[in-house]
Amino acid sequence: MRDVAQRAGVSIGTASKALNDNGRLKADTRTRVIAAAQELGFRPNSLAQSLHRTRSMTVGVLSTDSFGRFAFPIIEALEERLAEQGIAIFMCNATDDPEREKRHLDQLLGKRIDGLLVTGRRMDKRPPVAVPGQTMPVIYVFSQADDPEALCLLPDDYGGARLAVEHLIGLGRRRIAHITGPESFEAVTLRHRGYRDALTTAGLSASDTFFRKGKWSEAWGREAVADLFDDAAEMPDALFCGNDQIARGASDALRERGIDVPGQVAVVGFDNWDVMTLAARPPLSSVDMNLRELGRLAGERLISMIAGERFKGVERLPCSLFVRQSSDTNQS
Incomplete structure (x- = not known):
């Protein structure tokens, strides 16, 4: 940040405001700072930013559908909806291995994800994902948790x-x-x-x-x-x-x-x-x-849950012929 500020001829505080798109700055000042950052190959520390705003702007996806026949259309639509809010996705493949799933979950939690989507290649009930404190939003899509408090989105x-x-x-x-x-x-x-x-x-x-x-x-x-x-x-x-x-x-x-x-x-x-x-x-x-519609709805629900709303139960979306x-x- 210091190098960017020096290249742009501004203070470190001004450079920070320009790169984080906040504060009142002249348009040419913001443009000059962004250009300096690009010239230097500077990227803001997203982890530090997440600590500051208490959100990482990321969600995790745990899947057991290694082939991707059902998961990929869901995740594609999910990513499109979340991207509109500036939220990115980390996807992990657990392949029906509880130990591997736990390792992936630990890694995702270590990245301070804002929410979690669990999906699979079949819709039968499974043990709920063990999220410490149960404060992070979790949604099961094309998958069901054996937990009445869980939100599960399924085709009808x-x-x-x-x-x-x-x-x-x-x-x-x-x-x-x-x-x-x-x-x-x-x-x-x-x-x-x-x-x-x-x-x-x-x-x-x-x-x-x-x-x-x-x-x-x-x-x-x-x-x-x-x-x-x-x-x-x-x-x-x-x-x-x-x-x-x-x-x-x-x-x-x-x-x-x-x-x-x-x-x-x-x-x-x-x-x-x-x-x-x-x-x-x-x-x-x-x-x-209508797997893409499931993914889009999952994105809607995740955005709402991250904002503090709560949903539970099984929602079944209509199919088409x-x-x-x-x-x-x-x-x-």
Whole structure:
């Protein structure tokens, strides 16, 4: 700071005011100081500034989604919203390792972060993050803490499933099968409940004959189709799949059997992952969990909580349905 002040021909106090954008200074004085700082490669000590203003203008992100399929859209929108307030992000990958997560948390706390966002690759309940004193805002996004005082932001899996099945019913499909992932996932339970309730509301049977649970994979989608269509007395005329990988595998298996999609069997997936939906033949209809909206809302909540507001409980955001050729005969 002394070197900057000397280069600009001002006092240290004036240089400090110019670089911290406070105090009453002439515009040319502030410009001269900033130019001197740039010439010297000077950067203010952000840690010292944070001690002075009691805020670091940073937040931490702890994630277990090493692949990034769900975390990255959330964090991208979060960063965009926080950047509007001049807040930066430190992101750490815990990879389901409690000890690694603790080390990352200690490092983040050492950086005097103003808040923490916890996310993952699945939405099932997990132990709450142990933040000393519980004074720092913590939000769980696409993740849940086993703590009624925690704020958890999640997509509405139940509502998303109903959207998909109601769409298929609206197409005139009446024998709708559900192929999904492992029953240990809460999302599987919620989506199956939405599937059953949509059928019941429409006066259709929700028989277990048309329900298959297995892995989150294309291979499982193909295997489930073989199980549903081999020697079946009554074959499905639509498939609601628990994710897009399953849906793509199922669609491929139907095509290999000479079954027209969507003419004979309509297919809808879940996640709206364009790597799967747009590369499939035909392109897949799919439920979108609106992950960017989750990230944007997380940013809004963090900003409010850092300012002193308090939120708790589970908030579920509505999903959207993207209709493509796998369930729409009118699309080409």
